[in-house]
Amino acid sequence: MIDDLLKCDHHGRMPGDQRRAQILQSAFDLFSQKGFSGTTTKDIARRSGVSEAMVFKHFSSKDELYAAILEAKKCSEGLHKYPWESNEPMLAAMEAKDDLGVFYHFARQALEKHQADVAFMRLLFYSALEEHELAERFFGEFVHEIYRFLGNYIAKRQADGAFRKIDPRIVVRSFLGMLLHHSLNNILWDRKRKILDIDNETAAKSFAEMILRGAAAVPFTAAT
Amino acid sequence: MIDDLLKCDHHGRMPGDQRRAQILQSAFDLFSQKGFSGTTTKDIARRSGVSEAMVFKHFSSKDELYAAILEAKKCSEGLHKYPWESNEPMLAAMEAKDDLGVFYHFARQALEKHQADVAFMRLLFYSALEEHELAERFFGEFVHEIYRFLGNYIAKRQADGAFRKIDPRIVVRSFLGMLLHHSLNNILWDRKRKILDIDNETAAKSFAEMILRGAAAVPFTAAT
DNA sequence: GCAGGGTGAGTAAGCACTTACTTAATGCGT
């Protein structure tokens, strides 16, 4: 996640930066599993293979450790921050006004990301419930930008006459709802996929088609 | 919630049942605010206006207190458990094969319930993250039943030729996604309604129309 | 030889939970 080099379960000494990253990673794993108040600094130390004192040599408090995780995540996300960054197929579809393609590739990227980063999703949920200000800001900025970006595209396509008259933010909310709820089911409530077991491609395709039919001005006919 | 009589901040003695209910309510409020491990038995006692020992006279452990909350909720929900119980307009719409009415009244009831019971929603989220077995069972049964009920209706309407060929569970997932995500925004991430501020009627209407256009066999035309 | 990674053994406060005890209500026989 943060740094793959730290995987070596090195018994002896370790450069400071590397040990710091390892502690960060251990804390991340544990916070995402058991929440902030459900995780002890002793647990974090044990998982990092060091004494508790080392944790406090790198981070002055448990709270600071939490803040450092979010800071690290914010940076490490980098180019992959939004589902349209480094998503060439989606940007190409936007250019070509291929609405189904736009929604499909957006959905695909989002679902893959949720699946690849279950721990981070859990952490975000915990911090939303615990009302950690940093997480709230993180989520606020991120979601706001998605509404802006997708909303703009929808408004433009409404002007083209492709989409019916409806508040674009409602379309975005519906679409994100499908994606997030699907991921939430897979992460939290139905991890065994007992209710619905479909792969990301099928899900992305279904949700894209659903939202497109839902928002289209003229009856939509599937390519297949 | 559990019992309104307990509102009296009665300084002196109180009948056992009443005090028990009061402690249950305090614990419910605190668990939903700060999670299970974020809440102390001392907090619960203070909020109930009694000593910690009283908490343990009524409930043998913190875990049992948690279980008692879920048990109490399970019963108190009663007739209002599912969004179609005591929802005459929706059942009437089903009878009349008024698909828009079915989705609208379902959505309306669900959104109202989420809004009225924010604390319970938070508690369910916490317990999903904390993987409390009782909460998982609670959620599993509930969601499973919703998929069965709505899925059946959709399958029947597919047989009528009203809905296109698509796995009904995907339609249900899309629809529940819209509703839950909308409530989640209002409860957790966008409590100030900065991104999207619409009332439940508008939301229910929009989502119902969206899912119906998304799933309909023939192009849907709105009544308005 | 010394900077910096690393620790063992703390500390004070907080945790879930218990014990030994006091106080207020409720019968109930006379």
Add this chain to the structure above:
DNA sequence: ACGCATTAAGTAAGTGCTTACTCACCCTGC
């Protein structure tokens, strides 16, 4: 209507353990 036993509501002050956090002091590789 009274005294008195019984019971239930309530608590102060613990129990042993865990928590976040500290400090004095080792090593070891360069």
